[in-house]
Each structure stands twice: as structure tokens, then as C-alpha cells.
Amino acid sequence: xxxxxxxxxxxxxxxxxxxxxxxxxxxxxxxxxxxxxxxxxxxxxxxxxxxxxxxxxxxxxxxxxxxxxxxxxxxxxxxxxxxxxxxxxxxxxxxxxxxxxxxxxxxxxxxxxxxxxxxxxxxxxxxxxxxxxxxxxxxxxxxxxxxxxxxxxxxxxxxxxxxxxxxxxxxxxxxxxxxxxxxxxxxxxxxxxxxxxxxxxxxxxxxxxxxxxxxxxxxxxxxxxxxxxxxxxxxxxxxxxxxxxxxxxxxxxxxxxxxxxxxxxxxxxxxxxxxxxxxxxxxxxxxxxxxxxxxxxxxxxxxxxxxxxxxxxxxxxxxxxxxxxxxxxxxxxxxxxxxxxxxxxxxxxxx
Amino acid sequence: xxxxxxxxxxxxxxxxxxxxxxxxxxxxxxxxxxxxxxxxxxxxxxxxxxxxxxxxxxxxxxxxxxxxxxxxxxxxxxxxxxxxxxxxxxxxxxxxxxxxxxxxxxxxxxxxxxxxxxxxxxxxxxxxxxxxxxxxxxxxxxxxxxxxxxxxxxxxxxxxxxxxxxxxxxxxxxxxxxxxxxxxxxxxxxxxxxxxxxxxxxxxxxxxxxxxxxxxxxxxxxxxxxxxxxxxxxxxxxxxxxxxxxxxxxxxxxxxxxxxxxxxxxxxxxxxxxxxxxxxxxxxxxxxxxxxxxxxxxxxxxxxxxxxxxxxxxxxxxxxxxxxxxxxxxxxxxxxxxxxxxxxxxxxxxxxxxxxxxxxxxxxxxxxxxxxxxxxxxxxxxxxxxxxxxxxxxxxxxxxxxxxxxxxxxxxxxxxxxxxxxxxxxxxxxxxxxxxxxxxxxx
Numbered sequence: 064x065x066x067x068x069x070x071x072x073x074x075x076x077x078x079x080x081x082x083x084x085x086x087x088x089x090x091x092x093x094x095x096x097x098x099x100x101x102x103x104x105x106x107x108x109x110x111x112x113x114x115x116x117x118x119x120x121x122x123x124x125x126x127x128x129x130x131x132x133x134x135x136x137x138x139x140x141x142x143x144x145x146x147x148x149x150x151x152x153x154x155x156x157x158x159x160x161x162x163x164x165x166x167x168x169x170x171x172x173x174x175x176x177x178x179x180x181x182x183x184x185x186x187x188x189x190x191x192x193x194x195x196x197x198x199x200x201x202x203x204x205x206x207x208x209x210x211x212x213x214x215x216x217x218x219x220x221x222x223x224x225x226x227x228x229x230x231x232x233x234x235x236x237x238x239x240x241x242x243x244x245x246x247x248x249x250x251x252x253x254x255x256x257x258x259x260x261x262x263x264x265x266x267x268x269x270x271x272x273x274x275x276x277x278x279x280x281x282x283x284x285x286x287x288x289x290x291x292x293x294x295x296x297x298x299x300x301x302x303x304x305x306x307x308x309x310x311x312x313x314x315x316x317x318x319x320x321x322x323x324x325x326x327x328x329x330x331x332x333x334x335x336x337x338x339x340x341x342x343x344x345x346x347x348x349x350x351x352x353x354x355x356x357x358x359x360x361x362x363x364x365x366x367x368x369x370x371x372x373x374x375x376x377x378x379x380x381x382x383x384x385x386x387x388x389x390x391x392x393x394x395x396x397x398x399x400x401x402x403x404x405x406x407x408x409x410x411x412x413x414x
Numbered sequence: 415x416x417x418x419x420x421x422x423x424x425x426x427x428x429x430x431x432x433x434x435x436x437x438x439x440x441x442x443x444x445x446x447x448x449x450x451x452x453x454x455x456x457x458x459x460x461x462x463x464x465x466x467x468x469x470x471x472x473x474x475x476x477x478x479x480x481x482x483x484x485x486x487x488x489x490x491x492x493x494x495x496x497x498x499x500x501x502x503x504x505x506x507x508x509x510x511x512x513x514x515x516x517x518x519x520x521x522x523x524x525x526x527x528x529x530x531x532x533x534x535x536x537x538x539x540x541x542x543x544x545x546x547x548x549x550x551x552x553x554x555x556x557x558x559x560x561x562x563x564x565x566x567x568x569x570x571x572x573x574x575x576x577x578x579x580x581x582x583x584x585x586x587x588x589x590x591x592x593x594x595x596x597x598x599x600x601x602x603x604x605x606x607x608x609x610x611x612x613x614x615x616x617x618x619x620x621x622x623x624x625x626x627x628x629x630x631x632x633x634x635x636x637x638x639x640x641x642x643x644x645x646x647x648x649x650x651x652x653x654x655x656x657x658x659x660x661x662x663x664x665x666x667x668x669x670x671x672x673x674x675x676x677x678x679x680x681x682x683x684x685x686x687x688x689x690x691x692x693x694x695x696x697x698x699x700x701x702x703x704x705x706x707x708x709x710x711x712x713x714x715x716x717x718x719x720x721x722x723x724x725x726x727x728x729x730x731x732x733x734x735x736x737x738x739x740x741x742x743x744x745x746x747x748x749x750x751x752x753x754x755x756x757x758x759x760x761x762x763x764x765x766x767x768x769x770x771x772x773x774x775x776x777x778x779x780x781x782x783x784x785x786x787x788x789x790x791x792x793x794x795x796x797x798x799x800x801x802x803x804x805x806x807x808x809x810x811x812x813x814x815x816x817x818x819x820x821x822x823x824x825x826x827x828x829x830x831x832x833x834x835x836x837x838x839x840x841x842x843x844x845x846x847x848x849x850x851x852x853x854x855x856x857x
Contacts, residue, residue, distance in 0.1 A: 228520030260556025313660070
């Protein structure tokens with residue numbers, strides 16, 4: 064996952080570094096296009112009269128002053144304009160939604176402009192730490208499902224939501240398998256009573272995995288099915304109830320109301336929103352809508368194996384402000400991976 | 415968000431009107447807003463950059479034709495370039511043919527296969543469907559259930575692991591009896607080598623006349639790459655965009671069209687089997703940009719931008735008739751979801767009941783047909799429609815009387831919503847009057 068983003072980000076890093084390095088050369092000269100000054104060595108030339116003022120505005124005078132007095136340079140906006148717009152393109156190309164991209168960029172700009180930098184210090188460190196804090200800020204913390212189940216009263220009820228075709232049913236099967244492997248007992252509620260073949264699909268998965276499914280007829284009220292699943296778990300001392308639901312579009316009021324009813328009836332401990340890693344800008348809109356109607360406690364991103372750019376992860380995490388629980392990475396039951404934001408960001412920035 | 419994009423685009427266009435010389439800054443601004451609109455509609459970043467370059471270049475270099483204003487000139491260029499990007503709508507011939515469906519997991523191939531079967535069936539062709547999805551549990555049940563509902567035969571062998579064998583058998587069973595054969599396949603993506611190999615082989619045995627790629631409207635920048643690999647493998651000659659009933663703009667489909675040098679054939683826009691539409695480039699462009707019908711704008715470019723389509727003022731004055739609703743539905747057809755349009759209108763924070771938005775495009779179509787069967791006086795004053803008129807209208811439109819009543823109910827919901835708004839307005843007015851009465855700074 065994140066391969067393409069990773070490669071590009073590393074290019075950008077060097078770009079930032081070299082631009083800021085160039086800017087160091089411009090320090091004492093009258094302003095000139097940053098491209099021309101790359102050769103100038105950062106020498107201290109104590110000739111410009113320093114005006115005593117303590118603002119960090121990167122005006123020429125201040126820059127000179129800081130440069131002279133503290134042997135530091137002040138980063139100004141035009142030094143980083145080009146790499147920033149390049150970073151913007153990289154994020155967009157990697158499916159980070161437009162509003163989220165805008166925010167990351169402005170965060171980077173705010174962080175970098177006006178910062179002092181010691182001449183001896185590595186530019187790289189400065190850029191990396193800024194990028195890291197911008198990305199970490201967006202991705203948030205991870206979510207440890209096993210610990211959650213461990214620490215909460217059984218049965219833990221997990222409701223899966225999302226639009227059509229994102230892979231809810233497959234994810235339910237995978238999560239069931241994951242929990243089982245880790246020693247928890249699981250029951251699945253076949254709450255997708257709408258889509259033709261959905262019940263058959265989840266039953267086949269569950270049979271292969273040896274998980275019990277609570278099901279009704281196609282067309283039955285999903286709330287009733289899932290309520291029964293919870294009752295079943297209580298009666299049989301089962302640890303976790305996984306509730307599958309029909310895919311629905313966030314702009315269909317009656318379907319969203321139905322989901323709201325499901326939530327009221329089964330009272331899930333966790334509402335997990337499932338979306339695909341290949342989704343573009345719409346990911347933000349629908350994640351937001353689901354979050355507002357039924358709430359979202361965690362996110363699962365599926366189809367991360369499709370040469371994923373990872374942008375959707377950043378967009379969705381940023382929009383709902385909730386942790387990403389798993390990545391779905393293939394067609395097998397084991398193809399699911401707990402998401403660790405720190406590891407991902409480290410990976411992205413090559414640490 | 416998107417509505418504001420549409421608006422800023424409109425503002426940028428407005429700035430161009432009345433100018434006699436092309437203003438570089440205004441063009442720059444227009445292009446920038448266009449870029450943002452397209453990027454947030456998931457159009458490929460490189461395509462967007464190319465497009466904006468050539469628009470900028472043409473806008474600044476080409477002389478406007480005599481008699482054409484600057485705004486009309488620039489709009490025409492934008493429109494032409496967008497249409498070029500869009501490709502021509504894919505051809506659909508109504509003759510015997512075999513169609514192979516391909517696409518990513520969860521893009522909606524199976525549902526679309528059934529919808530296509532319905533489309534050809536309604537055109538009077540004998541149609542059969544083959545389920546070659548051997549992987550996903552329940553895939554055959556799904557297709558079979560959908561096909562049974564429309565009495566289309568569905569060939570499949572749940573449990574058989576070899577998709578090629580199924581296709582071979584299915585074709586030999588169907589070829590003589592059926593004119594149109596649709597082959598549904600398992601979802602796959604470009605990096606799954608063995609699955610790509612499988613679809614290459616299916617393509618070789620089946621010799622399909624068409625190989626259509628199904629693309630989820632929400633697919634992002636990944637669309638180009640996926641389309642490219644599918645195209646390399648089997649030679650895609652048409653794209654179907656699904657899930658256009660959500661809020662996704664379908665820009666990914668454009669990337670796919672550009673990669674495969676084909677065109678968009680159909681648009682899937684709902685969960686029922688009838689919700690499949692032929693592709694309409696103008697409607698698609700409007701939706702991408704989140705603004706009204708660009709073509710109409712180009713044609714009527716000298717008029718004011720936003721006075722057309724829906725007469726908000728008349729509506730607010732309380733004259734909301736079926737005619738207004740008809741106009742509204744017509745505009746809707748071109749502009750995408752109602753919610754979006756309503757949010758473009760200057761209604762302030764007015765809340766409109768969600769039921770009012772919950773209307774599918776097929777329903778809209780039906781409403782328009784029903785309204786076509788009404789007399790002018792009925793359109794002007796819907797309250798005169800009694801049960802015998804309902805009967806007559808239903809017969810004229812070829813629908814059930816319930817449909818006519820449903821339409822009237824919808825009309826009433828809308829009317830009530832607008833009334834509420836008016837209430838707010840006059841409320842403020844009353845407040846002012848009251849203030850005066852209570853001896854404010856009267857004289």
C-alpha cells in the first residue's frame with residue numbers, strides 16, 4: 064500500500080530541501096529568482112545595518128538580520144511555493160480529496176514560513192518533521208480491535224455500514240476470521256436482505272470459516288435479523304456479533320433512516336464504516352454523510368491491493384476524524400491488516 | 415462544497431461577460447476554477463492539466479468569430495474541449511451480439527449485466543445471460559434472481575471452478591436460441607495477473623462483439639491505470655458508469671474513456687433493474703462541473719447567466735404550479751441531484767424535507783410524461799384534478815392512476831416546502847410592520 068505516494072513524497076522532500084538550501088544563499092543579496100542563487104555559499108557578511116524589530120515576518124530586512132545575528136535563515140513563502148504546489152499535485156494524483164489537500168498544504172505553509180533554520184542544521188529534518196506532523200495529524204491514531212473486544216462487555220456488537228459495492232460482506236467474513244484466529248467466538252447477522260444473492264454470499268463465507276450465521280428471508284427487516292443475532296450471541300455466550308448490512312447511498316433518505324433504525328434496535332458498540340481505497344473525492348462526501356446519520360467509530364478501507372494510492376485513507380480519516388481499523392488487501396480471508404498510522408507515515412517518509 | 419465550486423465557476427464566467435477584449439486574469443481565474451471543479455470530480459490530474467492548458471491557449475490566441483462576445487467565445491472553447499475529452503457516446507446496435515463485462519470488484523457488473531439484459535429485452539431482442547463469476551459466493555444466485563424477475567434465462571454452474579468451461583458451455587447452449595448474450599465475469603483488478611489472464615482467455619473463446627468496462631462513479635485517480643491494463647488485455651470498446659445515483663461525479667470514467675479511446679455507453683443510476691440510461695454528454699458535463707447545462711449556456715451565452723431554468727422569484731411569490739415543477743424536473747435532468755440544485759438556489763438555510771429529494775431519474779421521467787398528458791389549466795391549477803381527471807391523465811400517459819396521485823403528492827410536498835419558505839419571509843416582513851406599529855422611529 065501507499066507505494067506510489069511514497070515514491071513521490073520522497074522526491075518532494077529533496078525538492079523542498081534544495082529550495083530552502085537555495086534560499087539560504089539569497090539571504091544577504093537583494094531578492095532574485097531562487098533558481099539563480101544555488102551556487103552562493105552561505106557566508107556571513109556583516110555589512111547590512113540590522114533594524115531592531117522582533118517580528119518573524121520574512122521580509123528582506125528581517126531575513127538579513129536573522130542571518131547576520133543568529134547565523135540562521137528565515138524561510139519565506141516564495142522559497143517553498145514551487146515544492147508546495149508540486150506536493151499539492153502529488154496528493155491530488157494520489158486521490159487525496161481536494162479540500163483535504165488544501166488543508167495539508169496550508170498546514171505545511173503555515174509551519175514552514177517564518178521558521179528559523181540554523182545554517183548547520185539539516186533541511187531534510189525540518190521538512191520531514193513538518194510533513195510527518197501534517198500527515199500524522201490527518202491520519203490520527205490506530206485502533207486495536209482485539210484489545211477493544213477484550214476490554215468490553217460481551218457480546219461486542221459491531222455494525223458495518225457503507226455504500227454499495229465497497230466490500231462490506233467480504234470484510235465481515237474477514238474480520239470474523241481474524242477474531243476467530245485470535246480466540247474470540249463470532250456470530251454473523253445477515254442484515255443485507257435487499258441485494259439478490261447477498262444472504263447466500265455471507266452464508267457461504269461463514270460455512271467455509273465455520274461461523275454461525277443468523278439469517279431471515281430475503282426482504283425481511285434487517286433490524287429484526289440483527290436483533291436476533293444479538294439475542295443469539297447473548298444466549299450462547301458468544302464474544303462478538305458482526306452485523307452485515309445492505310449497501311446504501313447516503314443520499315437516499317429512506318435507506319439511511321432504515322440504518323438509523325438498525326442502530327437503535329441493535330445498539331452496536333462499534334459502527335464500522337467500510338469504503339474502498341480506490342474511491343476518489345466522493346469518499347469524503349459520503350463518509351461525512353454516514354458519520355452524520357449513524358455515526359462512525361472506525362473505518363475499514365477495502366481493495367487496498369489495487370495499486371493503492373492511499374489517498375482515500377487520508378481523506379476519510381481527515382473527514383470523520385476516526386481511526387482506520389483495517390485495510391483489506393486481497394481476496395483471501397487472511398488478506399486483512401490492522402492499520403498503524405505511525406508505521407504508515409514512517410514508511411511513506413522512508414524512516 | 416461542490417455547490418460553491420459551481421458557483422465560483424459561474425462567477426468566473428460572469429466576469430467575462432461584457433468584456434470586449436480577452437482579459438488574461440479573468441481567463442486564468444476561470445481555468446483555475448475549472449481545474450478545481452474537475453479535480454474534485456475525480457478527473458485524472460494529467461488530463462485536467464492538459465485540458466486547462468489548451469483552453470487557456472485557445473482562449474488567448476484564437477480570435478473570437480465576428481459578432482461573438484468574449485464570454486461566448488471562451489465558453490464555447492471550454493465546452494468544445496470538454497466534449498473532446500468526453501469522447502463520443504459509445505454505439506449500441508440493436509442486433510445479435512455478444513457482450514463481455516469486465517471491471518473491478520464491487521463496481522456493479524452483475525447488476526449492470528441484468529440491467530443490460532432488460533434493456534435489450536425491451537428492445538425486442540431475445541437475450542440470455544451467462545454467469546462466469548466462479549469466485550464470489552452468491553454471484554450466481556444474485557444474477558439468477560435478477561434475471562428471473564425479468565424472465566431472462568441465466569446460464570451458470572455454481573460450484574464449477576472453471577470460468578472458461580462455463581463460458582464455452584453457455585455459449586453453445588445459448589448461441590442458437592438467443593440474439594444478445596451477456597457474459598458477466600468475476601471482479602478483478604489490474605494487478606491480479608492470473609485473473610487478467612483468465613479474462614484474456616474468456617475473450618478468446620467468446621469472441622464478443624463488445625467488451626465493456628464497468629466503472630464505479632466514485633473511482634478516483636486509479637481509473638486510468640485500471641482502464642489501461644484492461645484495455646491492453648482485452649481491448650475495451652465501451653465504458654459503463656455505475657452508481658451515478660450517489661453523489662459521485664464520475665470523473666474517473668473520463669480517464670477510462672481517454673485511456674481506452676472508447677466512449678461511455680450507459681449510465682447506471684439506481685437500484686432497480688430499469689435504472690440504466692443511455693449516455694448524454696451534456697448532462698454529464700453539467701454534473702462534472704456542478705453547474706447548469708453548459709451547452710445551453712453556450713447557445714444563449716449573451717443572456718444573463720442564472721435567470722433561466724427555474725424562476726425562483728415566481729416560486730417565492732407563491733406561484734408554484736405544476737408547470738414550474740415540470741421546468742424544474744427538466745432542469746434536473748440536466749443538472750444532477752435535486753439536492754444540489756436546491757442548494758444552489760438563494761434559499762438561505764432553508765430546510766427542505768428529505769422526501770422531496772428522494773426521487774429517482776426514472777421516476778422523474780415518468781412524472782414528465784404524466785405532466786405531458788395534462789391540460790394547460792390542470793398544469794396551472796393542479797387543485798382541479800379530481801378522480802376522473804386522474805383516470806384520464808393516467809390513460810393518456812400510459813401509467814397507473816396511483817402514479818398520477820403520487821406525482822400530485824410529490825407536488826404538494828414541494829409546494830409545502832416552498833410555502834414554509836415564504837412563511838419565513840413574510841414573517842420577517844410582519845415583524846418589520848409590527849415594529850413600526852409599536853411606535854419605533856415612526857416619524
